[in-house]
Amino acid sequence: xxxxxxxxxxxxxxxxxxxxxxxxxxxxxxxxxxxxxxxxxxxxxxxxxxxxxxxxxxxxxxxxxxxxxxxxxxxxxxxxxxxxxxxxxxxxxxxxxxxxxxxxxxxxxxxxxxxxxxxxxxxxxxxxxxxxxxxxxxxxxxxxxxxxxxxxxxxxxxxxxxxxxxxxxxxxxxxxxxxxx
Numbered sequence: 001x002x003x004x005x006x007x008x009x010x011x012x013x014x015x016x017x018x019x020x021x022x023x024x025x026x027x028x029x030x031x032x033x034x035x036x037x038x039x040x041x042x043x044x045x046x047x048x049x050x051x052x053x054x055x056x057x058x059x060x061x062x063x064x065x066x067x068x069x070x071x072x073x074x075x076x077x078x079x080x081x082x083x084x085x086x087x088x089x090x091x092x093x094x095x096x097x098x099x100x101x102x103x104x105x106x107x108x109x110x111x112x113x114x115x116x117x118x119x120x121x122x123x124x125x126x127x128x129x130x131x132x133x134x135x136x137x138x139x140x141x142x143x144x145x146x147x148x149x150x151x152x153x154x155x156x157x158x159x160x161x162x163x164x165x166x167x168x169x170x171x172x173x174x175x176x177x178x179x180x181x
Contacts, residue, residue: 025179026103033110044078058132060139066131073124080120081113104179111172114165122158129154 051071058064133147 022100022103026106029103029106029110033106040081044074048074048078058135060135062138063132063135066128066133066135068128069131070125070128073121073128076124077120080116100179104176107172107176107179111169111176114168114172117165118162122161126154126158 048071051067051074055064055067055071058067130151133151136147136150137144
């Protein structure tokens with residue numbers, strides 16, 4: 001039986017996407033994801049090296065503990081990322097018949113990964129940074145403006161990250177709605 005003919009006979013409501021459109025969008029999504037993975041991999045290497053270096057040079061135990069918390073959160077997230085990647089088949093391994101399901105699955109997976117950033121990266125890292133800043137304050141209370149300024153900058157960064165997360169989730173929701181027709 002011709003797969004494309006079967007595909008066109010489906011009643012999905014709204015405008016139907018051709019197999020070539022689905023293949024094209026699946027390839028584009030896979031290419032964007034791979035490019036993002038490479039960029040994030042480089043960022044992870046730099047961040048982990050910086051955290052190890054900071055743990056080595058920080059003068060107090062509380063500051064090292066805060067850095068260790070951030071490092072543990074980063075390593076846990078790195079493990080989650082690569083475990084998720086191992087579970088997901090490549091686009092080339094899938095047949096045209098289930099391309100739409102593959103695309104839908106990838107979009108849902110990416111949307112959930114973006115949502116998880118807040119809980120698995122930002123929250124533990126924020127707690128670790130707070131501990132480091134408390135250690136800075138306890139070590140030299142007369143220099144309180146420095147930890148306060150760092151906390152203010154970190155708070156702005158978290159707000160910007162939250163805004164970008166919400167924007168990305170809305171983008172994935174729009175793509176899923178377009179896919180559903």
